[in-house]
Amino acid sequence: MPIDSVIAKSWGELTTSELYSIMKLRTDVFFVEQKVDETELDDRDQEDATRHYWLADGADVVAYIRVLFNETAEHLDGHRVIGRVVVRDDHRGEGLAQIIMKRIVEDFGGEGMMLHAQDYIVPLYAKFGFESFGELYEEATIMHQSMYRAGH
Template sequence: MPECSVVRKSWGELTTDELYSILKLRTDVFFVEQRIDEEELDNRDQEPTTEHFWIADDRGVAAYLRVLWDGEASHRDAHRIVGRVVVRGDRRGEGLAQVVFAEAVERHGHDAMLLHAQEYIAPLYSKFGFEPFGAAYVEAGLPHLSMYRPGA
């Protein structure tokens, strides 16, 4: 796994350049590459409890995820929801998703966590203690699994 510095910020701490780079990565991958036509900007990014984690290089954000807080647990006791996990195409295969994901779990692993994984990437999340529950389903036109990790 590469040695990379993970940045963590809330909405109010993001610079306009950081925000642009995050949104560019997310739209390049989710809209252009994966052709997901569902709402990307869902107003959850700007909530005061949302945390943005990313790794940047000289081209901008290379890997990203966000951690949401939901007051109502949607599964068991999980209030933390990991989402929008994405790696720029030219940096895939370097382990960046593992690095940024490990940072989020390190920071919030004491809380139960939930995520909706694209089915092909579920083995990555299993390495961090997430277990699938329920049947596979299609979300945004892609096969997904709901995954849960109890708090430590």
């Protein structure tokens, strides 16, 4: 399967190998590289409405994004929440997160969507129609910006 073929699954559809590769990527980047000390395994991965999107190089997940559904919208009608955006260090700059974001917008573009972007990556999300709102804030020692995209 080419590296630009996005895979999308719910928790129950994930194989143990896929789950391991997703969790390895997330912990390698968030804990080891970025030194984030927030809870990574928050039980939201297992919810029926959560969708897991990734790109793989062979059996290895090299880019990943999680999409949650919140019953109560955090901002306007933003029930879908994009998060855990991660690209393996040796694949950064290849546009992999953009490939996954394009698929997510195709899948959920009719719904309001939210995300909490690390400050430096705000321009990436703006390309997909997300607009910043509120003030910058610190989360896990990294500056973040809340962003919203109206459903179309």
